[in-house]
Amino acid sequence: xxxxxxxxxxxxxxxxxxxxxxxxxxxxxxxxxxxxxxxxxxxxxxxxxxxxxxxxxxxxxxxxxxxxxxxxxxxxxxxxxxxxxxxxxxxxxxxxxxxxxxxxxxxxxxxxxxxxxxxxxxxxxxxxxxxxxxxxxxxxxxxxxxxxxxxxxxxxxxxxxxxxxxxxxxxxxxxxxxxxxxxxxxxxxxxxxxxxxxxxxxxxxxxxxxxxxxxxxxxxxxxxxxxxxxxxxxxxxxxxxxxxxxxxxxxxxxxxxxxxxxxxxxxxxxxxxxxxxxxxxxxxxxxxxxxxxxxxxxxxxxxxxxxxxxxxxxxxxxxxxxxxxxxxxxxxxxxxxxxxxxxxxxxxxxxxxxxxxxxxxxxxxxxxxxxxxxxxxxxxxxxxxxxxxxxxxxxxxxxxxxxxxxxxxxxxxxxxxxxxxxxxxxxxxxxxxxxxxxxxxxxxxxxxxxxxxxxxxxxxxxxxxxxxxxxxxxxxxxxxxxxxxxxxxxxxxxxxxxxxx
Ligand code: SAM
Ligand code: SF4
Numbered sequence: 001x002x003x004x005x006x007x008x009x010x011x012x013x014x015x016x017x018x019x020x021x022x023x024x025x026x027x028x029x030x031x032x033x034x035x036x037x038x039x040x041x042x043x044x045x046x047x048x049x050x051x052x053x054x055x056x057x058x059x060x061x062x063x064x065x066x067x068x069x070x071x072x073x074x075x076x077x078x079x080x081x082x083x084x085x086x087x088x089x090x091x092x093x094x095x096x097x098x099x100x101x102x103x104x105x106x107x108x109x110x111x112x113x114x115x116x117x118x119x120x121x122x123x124x125x126x127x128x129x130x131x132x133x134x135x136x137x138x139x140x141x142x143x144x145x146x147x148x149x150x151x152x153x154x155x156x157x158x159x160x161x162x163x164x165x166x167x168x169x170x171x172x173x174x175x176x177x178x179x180x181x182x183x184x185x186x187x188x189x190x191x192x193x194x195x196x197x198x199x200x201x202x203x204x205x206x207x208x209x210x211x212x213x214x215x216x217x218x219x220x221x222x223x224x225x226x227x228x229x230x231x232x233x234x235x236x237x238x239x240x241x242x243x244x245x246x247x248x249x250x251x252x253x254x255x256x257x258x259x260x261x262x263x264x265x266x267x268x269x270x271x272x273x274x275x276x277x278x279x280x281x282x283x284x285x286x287x288x289x290x291x292x293x294x295x296x297x298x299x300x301x302x303x304x305x306x307x308x309x310x311x312x313x314x315x316x317x318x319x320x321x322x323x324x325x326x327x328x329x330x331x332x333x334x335x336x337x338x339x340x341x342x343x344x345x346x347x348x349x350x351x352x353x354x355x356x357x358x359x360x361x362x363x364x365x366x367x368x369x370x371x372x373x374x375x376x377x378x379x380x381x382x383x384x385x386x387x388x389x390x391x392x393x394x395x396x397x398x399x400x401x402x403x404x405x406x407x408x409x410x411x412x413x414x415x416x417x418x419x420x421x422x423x424x425x426x427x428x429x430x431x432x433x434x435x436x437x438x439x440x441x442x443x444x445x446x447x448x449x450x451x452x453x454x455x456x457x458x459x460x461x462x463x464x465x466x467x468x469x470x471x472x473x474x475x476x477x478x479x480x481x482x483x484x485x486x487x488x489x490x491x492x493x494x495x496x497x498x499x500x501x
Contacts, residue, residue, distance in 0.1 A: 004052075045048045056094030056127075057087035060439065063111060064101025064290065067249050068134055070200040071160045072099045075133065076192035078163045086192075091121065091491060095129040100136035102215050104394035111136050118495040119150040129153070129170060133160065139397065140220040151175065157220055158182040158205070161189070169311040173353065184224050190237075197445050197480045199238045199247060203231050203276065204250035208258075209295070211322075213365065215396040216251055221280035225257050232280050239285035244480040254298035269426040273298075274306045279308050287482060288443060288460065292318040293360075296336045299344050316351045316462040320360035321387075322381030325372040328365055332402070338379065345383055355435070356461035365393045365415040366401050373416055380423055386431045386461070387493070388424045392417045392486040405479060425492045432463065432490040439500050442467060442485045444477055454496075457483075464494040 011284060058079045062072040075097060076086070087093035096118050097156035101107040115132070122128045131153040132144060138156030152170045156179040159166065184205050193199055206221040207214075213458060220285045235246055245385050250256060257271035269275075273291065280289070289312045296319055307313045319341075323329050326337050348355050361376055392413035440459040448454035448466050455467045455477060467485050469477070485497040 009098065055083040056085075056091070058084040058095040058097065059087045059090045059093035060097045060099060061090070061114065062100070063097045063107050064099075064135070065105060065145075066247070067202065067251065068099050068101060069158075069194075070191070070202055070249055071134070071157060072097075073191040073193050073200070074160055074187055075099070075163050077189040078161075080192055081189055082164055082167070089115075097131040097133055100132060100134040102139050102219060102396065104391060105396075108136055115148050115151075119148055122150040129167070131155065133157070133163075135215070135219040138179050139215065142177045145175055145177055149175075153177075154179065156182075156323040158184055161187050163187050171248060179226075183223050183276065186226070186230050186407070187234075191326060194242075195445065196241075196323075197443070198247065199242060199243045199245070199389075200247050200249050201231060201234055201238070202226070202250065203248045204253065204256045205335040206250040208255065209252065209297075209335070210333055211400040212331060213362065213393060213396065213399055215399055218398050220251060223252075223255060223259050224270065225260050227260070228276055228279050231276065232283065235280055235283045235286060239283050242285070242480060244286065244482075245290065246286055248273075248289070250291075252295040252298060253291045254294045254300070254303060254470075272300075272303075274300065274303045277306050277310055277313055281312055287312060289313045290316060290462070294319045296321065296341050296344055301347055303330050304344075304347050304351060306471050307348075314460040314462065315355040316358070316460070317348055317355060318358045318360075321379065322360065322362050323365065323368075323372070324361075324376035325368075328368055328375075331367065332362075332365060338375075341379075342383070354461065356431075356463065357383065358387040358389070358462065359385055360389045360391070361420065362391055362393050363420055366404040366408065368393075368405040368408060377420060377423055380420070380427055384431055385424070385427055386463075387428050387454075388420075390420050390424060392418060409417075411426040429490070429492040432492065432495060435463065435487040435495055436490050439484050440465065440487055440495075440497070441482050442497075444481045444483060445481060446481055455483075466494065466496045468498050468501050475501075 033231070040411050051371065058076070060072050060076055061070050074211065082094060090096060098111055098114055100111045111132070118130055120126070122130060130150055132151060134157055135157045137144065137154045140147070141154065144154045151178055153166055154173060154177045155163070155166055159178040159182060162178065166176055166178055192303055203226050205224045207217045208223045210217060240245060254273050256273040256276060257269055260269070260271040262270045277289065294317060299319060321341050322332055322334060322337060329337065345357055347355065358481065362374060363376065393408065442459055442465045444455050444456040445458045446456050448456045451466070455469055457467065458466055465485060465487070467483070484500040486500050487495050487497040489496040
């Protein structure tokens with residue numbers, strides 16, 4: 001049998017698996033040993049490799065959003081290109097990198113507690129390299145070096161592609177802070193992706209909005225869209241490596257292209273997200289295309305029509321509304337009304353009635369009255385969201401709303417958050433019932449980590465689905481397969497089903 005894991009790289013993921021279709025019962029027989037063998041092999045090979053590696057091992061912890069996760073994959077790719085190997089223990093790694101988030105205060109505090117532990121370690125492991133990347137690095141800049149003098153490198157999100165160069169400066173004995181606004185160069189490093197089936201592709205960096213609560217524009221800088229040809233090239237590479245699904249990423253993905261120069265004869269921007277979807281749709285091998293996060297201000301009818309027309313574009317739309325009340329939206333400086341938001345959803349549902357609609361919402365924004373908060377609850381019930389990511393408002397440095405005097409008490413924040421979460425759970429549960437007895441196409445991403453007799457994947461609408469592996473049948477499956485699944489159980493956040501033959 002051909003090796004399941006690549007020969008040369010001891011840490012290679014099971015990308016070859018889908019080339020070697022295995023009979024299902026055989027797959028089942030090898031499950032337990034399969035994973036323990038792989039794990040043992042990985043650790044042993046890591047140790048062997050470690051002996052040979054002149055550079056050392058690395059550990060990355062990622063906080064926050066998908067964009068940070070995508071950045072971490074690129075930085076891991078750079079480190080591996082430099083000769084670092086992935087460590088299996090954070091407290092033994094030679095280089096520790098925290099890719100941070102400052103969207104809410106609790107995310108920030110978590111980073112400081114992780115850093116404290118590593119700073120102590122550095123006192124008896126002087127060769128340890130300590131790096132803080134991402135939004136906290138950008139927000140604090142050099143002052144972070146003063147606060148945690150054990151740090152070697154502080155680098156903002158715009159410097160991700162420059163990691164090797166910055167580490168070179170550290171090797172010359174410098175403590176380095178790279179937080180100046182920079183043009184994000186095209187990535188020349190292969191990302192070290194966590195999935196071998198679903199790949200993230202950044203298409204726009206930064207944000208030009210000025211929501212009164214949000215720290216992102218000050219830490220991620222102005223919008224910078226990548227050129228369509230560079231994006232398509234990356235997708236071609238993913239397809240050549242047997243990836244089946246891509247998710248285009250951006251803080252406001254539907255604002256893509258506004259900073260690109262080309263316009264059509266009719267005066268319409270040729271490089272909008274809609275145009276990009278048409279342009280990349282023909283990449284052979286890629287079966288599913290997703291994108292996130294969408295801003296209601298830019299979500300055009302043309303984009304909706306494209307999603308309907310283009311087979312590979314999945315029927316899942318993540319469009320945060322933040323509040324169900326127009327006055328709060330105005331204070332948030334969001335630039336749309338609830339009516340406009342509802343029209344977008346109506347337009348989506350008129351073409352794709354079963355589309356999944358997910359969103360973000362903030363409760364207890366400064367001055368939010370009980371009635372205004374209830375408008376958010378009402379919107380959730382009226383729309384019937386498939387999922388809503390909720391948060392209590394958290395004052396952030398250098399944002400207007402943080403200075404307002406009408407902040408809401410922690411107690412009310414907690415109460416509102418609990419209530420809204422309960423509503424979201426019931427709404428999601430009710431929405432998921434529409435899948436019961438339906439046949440859904442599920443892209444297999446792996447085995448259920450808690451139950452290896454089940455495959456795990458997602459519907460086109462992004463519902464996590466567990467599928468019993470049929471026993472004693474001529475059934476073959478592999479990572480990246482799309483299989484038809486009859487849904488026989490629905491819950492708030494996942495579905496279960498059996499393979500349809
Ligand atoms: N650009 C997207 C948009 O405009 O909808 C959202 C991106 S933002 C990184 C992710 C989410 O974090 C937001 O949708 C918002 O709900 C939440 N968020 C941002 N700032 C926050 C704050 N100060 N307190 C609580 N939640 C916040
Ligand atoms: Fe933050 Fe608003 Fe930009 Fe979204 S659009 S990242 S919420 S400033």
